[in-house]
Amino acid sequence: MFLEELGKIEEEAGRELREADSQDKLSSWHTRYLGRKGRLTSILKSIGALSLENRKEVGSKANQVKERLSLSFSQRKDELSCGPSLREDVDITLPGRPFTYGSLHPTTKVLREICTIFSGLGFGVVEGPEIEEDYYNFEALNMPEDHPARDMWATLWMENGLLLRTHTSPMQIRIMERASPPIRVIIPGRCYRYEATDATHESMFYQVEGLAVDKGITLAHLKGTLTEFSHLLFGEERKIRFRCDYFPFVEPGMEMSIECLSCQGKGCRTCRGSGWLEILGAGMVHPRVLERVNIDPEVYSGFAFGMGVERIPMLKYRIDDIRHFYADDLRFLAQFR
Numbered sequence: 001m002f003l004e005e006l007g008k009i010e011e012e013a014g015r016e017l018r019e020a021d022s023q024d025k026l027s028s029w030h031t032r033y034l035g036r037k038g039r040l041t042s043i044l045k046s047i048g049a050l051s052l053e054n055r056k057e058v059g060s061k062a063n064q065v066k067e068r069l070s071l072s073f074s075q076r077k078d079e080l081s082c083g084p085s086l087r088e089d090v091d092i093t094l095p096g097r098p099f100t101y102g103s104l105h106p107t108t109k110v111l112r113e114i115c116t117i118f119s120g121l122g123f124g125v126v127e128g129p130e131i132e133e134d135y136y137n138f139e140a141l142n143m144p145e146d147h148p149a150r151d152m153w154a155t156l157w158m159e160n161g162l163l164l165r166t167h168t169s170p171m172q173i174r175i176m177e178r179a180s181p182p183i184r185v186i187i188p189g190r191c192y193r194y195e196a197t198d199a200t201h202e203s204m205f206y207q208v209e210g211l212a213v214d215k216g217i218t219l220a221h222l223k224g225t226l227t228e229f230s231h232l233l234f235g236e237e238r239k240i241r242f243r244c245d246y247f248p249f250v251e252p253g254m255e256m257s258i259e260c261l262s263c264q265g266k267g268c269r270t271c272r273g274s275g276w277l278e279i280l281g282a283g284m285v286h287p288r289v290l291e292r293v294n295i296d297p298e299v300y301s302g303f304a305f306g307m308g309v310e311r312i313p314m315l316k317y318r319i320d321d322i323r324h325f326y327a328d329d330l331r332f333l334a335q336f337r
């Protein structure tokens with residue numbers, strides 16, 4: 001008799017649960033079937049009056065029914081709590097919104113390319129401070145106070161006598177102070193100059209410095225390294241040329257130019273009619289600079305170079321104004337996806 005009753009309870013409870021479509025109906029259902037005075041509970045209570053055999057059978061059946069109903073109850077509860085939004089408010093047939101991807105800044109891309117090339121040639125990558133001392137930015141680079149060549153770098157001075165580095169060359173000194181030859185490193189980083197900005201000048205820009213010091217380093221090593229670099233970055237067919245130039249911390253000093261990318265050397269506005277674009281300064285580390293960091297110039301020699309970074313993406317992607325780079329305009333940046 002009890003067994004029949006249990007079957008009936010389970011069937012009715014199941015049906016009513018499916019029909020319950022609000023939290024109120026759900027909790028009244030719970031009271032009626034599973035609550036302390038619910039139908040199932042009252043059967044479980046009266047089991048004690050049965051014979052031992054019946055008690056076992058009815059007891060286990062009643063417990064199974066109770067378990068199943070509890071499970072159905074919590075499922076139904078979950079359904080109802082997220083139900084309305086799924087059923088009515090959200091059109092799940094609409095296509096999803098696409099993600100908007102960011103992209104690397106053109107400067108970052110070129111910096112990474114440059115670092116990869118020089119890593120392949122055996123150079124380590126080191127970074128240094130953007131706030132510098134006069135000593136590293138000028139004095140140790142063979143430019144004592146009042147040296148006229150200091151004017152080549154319009155300098156942003158700070159009130160405490162420090163300055164914002166005008167080039168990455170101070171890192172030559174910092175590295176040679178700490179390490180002994182053989183040295184082979186490049187130093188990418190930000191530089192600052194006190195200049196009116198225009199299409200080709202920004203007050204903040206990037207340079208990559210290079211330095212190699214060892215026994216028997218010659219100008220041929222410098223030219224070979226830079227030629228290889230140009231081949232890897234601009235392609236082997238791109239002509240390059242070296243010409244004499246002056247920097248107080250190298251002797252001899254030179255600049256490297258590449259054939260103009262816009263006109264292939266014919267002469268245009270970008271190269272101011274010359275057919276060539278200067279991309280870096282370089283030279284053999286001045287013996288006095290080596291002496292200053294206690295490296296014997298009779299035993300060791302070295303080469304150094306420094307290149308402007310923005311110049312390269314400007315030429316590669318035909319960007320006509322350096323001020324686009326750090327204006328944070330997404331219309332500009334999104335073109336480099």
Ligand code: PHE
Nearest residue numbers: 167169247281282304305306
């Ligand atoms: N530091 C120089 C500049 O900013 C470039 C340079 C680096 C020249 C190393 C020679 C050797 O113009």
